[in-house]
Amino acid sequence: MPLAEFVASLPPSSELLSPVRPYVNHSVELKLPYTTDERTKRLEEAGLNVFQYPAEMVTGCDMLSDSGTTTMTNRQWAALHLGDESYGSNRGYFELLRQIQTTFGEQFANDPAENRPNAFLFHQGRPTEDALFTVLSGLGSDLTIPSNGHFDTTEANIEANHIKPVNLFSKSLHDIKSNDTFKGNMDIERLSSLLESSHDRIPVVYVTVTNNTGGGQPVSLENIRNVASLAHKHEIPFFLDACRFAENAWFIKQHEAGYANKSVAEIVREMFSYADGFTISFKKDGLVNMGGGLFLRDGGLFVQRYPQLPDALTNLQILKEGHPTYGGMSGRDIMALAEGLKTVTTEPYLAHRIGQVQRLGNGMAEIGLPVITPIGGHAVYLDMNRFFEGTGADRLFGGVSFTALLLAAYGHRAVELGNFAFGKYDPQTGKETLPEVNFVRFAIPRLRYEETDLRNVAESAYALYKMRNGIPDVAVTYGRELTLRHFKARFAFK
Numbered sequence: 001m002p003l004a005e006f007v008a009s010l011p012p013s014s015e016l017l018s019p020v021r022p023y024v025n026h027s028v029e030l031k032l033p034y035t036t037d038e039r040t041k042r043l044e045e046a047g048l049n050v051f052q053y054p055a056e057m058v059t060g061c062d063m064l065s066d067s068g069t070t071t072m073t074n075r076q077w078a079a080l081h082l083g084d085e086s087y088g089s090n091r092g093y094f095e096l097l098r099q100i101q102t103t104f105g106e107q108f109a110n111d112p113a114e115n116r117p118n119a120f121l122f123h124q125g126r127p128t129e130d131a132l133f134t135v136l137s138g139l140g141s142d143l144t145i146p147s148n149g150h151f152d153t154t155e156a157n158i159e160a161n162h163i164k165p166v167n168l169f170s171k172s173l174h175d176i177k178s179n180d181t182f183k184g185n186m187d188i189e190r191l192s193s194l195l196e197s198s199h200d201r202i203p204v205v206y207v208t209v210t211n212n213t214g215g216g217q218p219v220s221l222e223n224i225r226n227v228a229s230l231a232h233k234h235e236i237p238f239f240l241d242a243c244r245f246a247e248n249a250w251f252i253k254q255h256e257a258g259y260a261n262k263s264v265a266e267i268v269r270e271m272f273s274y275a276d277g278f279t280i281s282f283k284k285d286g287l288v289n290m291g292g293g294l295f296l297r298d299g300g301l302f303v304q305r306y307p308q309l310p311d312a313l314t315n316l317q318i319l320k321e322g323h324p325t326y327g328g329m330s331g332r333d334i335m336a337l338a339e340g341l342k343t344v345t346t347e348p349y350l351a352h353r354i355g356q357v358q359r360l361g362n363g364m365a366e367i368g369l370p371v372i373t374p375i376g377g378h379a380v381y382l383d384m385n386r387f388f389e390g391t392g393a394d395r396l397f398g399g400v401s402f403t404a405l406l407l408a409a410y411g412h413r414a415v416e417l418g419n420f421a422f423g424k425y426d427p428q429t430g431k432e433t434l435p436e437v438n439f440v441r442f443a444i445p446r447l448r449y450e451e452t453d454l455r456n457v458a459e460s461a462y463a464l465y466k467m468r469n470g471i472p473d474v475a476v477t478y479g480r481e482l483t484l485r486h487f488k489a490r491f492a493f494k
C-alpha cells in the first residue's frame, strides 16, 4: 500500500485530543522553587494584593494580564539586532509602515513630507488615546463618544478630556443563557437613536475588537459594517480600537456566515476597510512587550472633517513622546513589532492561541466551574456570584479571597475584576456601590504556556471550588475609598 493511502486512512492529527503546538521552545526561563509557605508569607506581606506580589514568585501561570506578556519568537529576537536607534527616521519606522499597510490596508499610507501624516507611534495604547481625545476635545463642548464597550483606560482618557463615554453593549452580553458568538457587538438600535438625537456632539464612533470590557467577546463583520455605515450616514468618522484585531478576525472566520473560506489576512483587511482610523496597543496582537499607535485613512473622513488634527497630533507626539518616527519606542522594539505583525495573522498561530483559551474555559466549565460563555479570545472569566451561590454566607469580595488562595496554595496569579475592582465605596455613608458583574479573570499570555500548565490552573480552581463553603471573605485594611483601588488596596482574611 502506498504511504499516502495508509496516511489517509488514519485519523488526522487535528482530531486527536491533545493539540500539538505550532511552535517549539527556543529558550526557556527556569522558575525559582518557591514553596507554598514562602508564597503565602509573601502574599500576606503584600496585603493579599496580587498586583503587589513579586512576579518571580509566581510558580504557576501568571495570568494577571495578556498585555505586554507575549513570548517573542526567535525571528523577533533576531529582528531586535536589526534595530536602528537613530533619532530621526530609523530603518524600522519605514519597515513598520510598510507592514501596517500590508496588514491593515494600503489606505493607511503615510507621507508627512506631502503633508499627509497618517501614522502616529506612541509607547503604548493609553498615551495614544490621550493624544486623540485631547485633540478631539478641542472640537467643542458637551461631546460624546459611543462604543460597543470602551476599555477602562480608554474610557478614563475620554473622561479626563471632558468628553462623555457611552457604552452600547449588545443585548446578549450579560445574558448568561445566550450562546451568541458575537456578544461583543454594538447595540445598533441604541446607536441609531443616539446618532439621531446627538450626531452634532459625536466626533467619532468607536468599536473595540475584541470587546475586552465585555469579556474578550468578538464583533462580527456585519456589525462593523453596520456601525460604520450608520456613522458615515451622519458624516461621523468610524474608528476601531484594534488591540486584538487578529483574534477577532479568527472568530469571524470560524463563526460568521460567508467567511469560512477567506483567509484571516483578508478578513482583517475587510474589517479595516470600513475604518477612518484606528488606535492600537501593540502589547496584545502586536506580539510585543511595548508599543502603540494611531493610524488614519489617507484622505478619509477623519482628515476631511478635522484637517487641523493630524498636525495637532504630531505636536503632542513631539511634546510627550519624541520624534514622530519613533514615538516613544526604541528602534529595536519597532523592528520586533514589524516582525510580530507578520506572525499574528498566521492561521496555525491563531488556531492554537484561541484553541488554548477555549480549551481552558471549556475544561473549567465541564468540571462545573461557573465560566462566562461563550469563551472569548484572550481570557477566561469565572463568575464569583455563581461560584459562591448556595454557600449561605455573603462575601462582598469573595473574588479577592479566591485570587489570594489560588496564588498562595497553587502559585497561579489571576485577577479580581468585580465587586472590588469596579465597585465604589462612599466613606461618608459607608455604602458600597457594586458593579453589574463580579468576575475573576484568567488572562492568557501569548505563546507562553503549555496545555499541561493550563490544565493545572483548571484543577487548582476546582480544588478551591470544592472548598468554597469554607472560604472566608476579606476585610479591606487599606485603600477602600481610593480610585483605582484594586491596584493599591490591602486585605486580610476575616
Ligand SMILES: *Cc1c(COP(=O)(O)O)cnc(C)c1O
Binding pocket: 067, 124, 125, 126, 127, 151, 153, 154, 208, 212, 241, 243, 280, 281, 282, 283, 284, 291, 292
Ligand atoms: C490594553 C488596551 C488598551 C490600552 O493599551 P495599553 O497599551 O495597555 O495602554 C486600550 N484598549 C484596549 C481594548 C485594550 O485591551
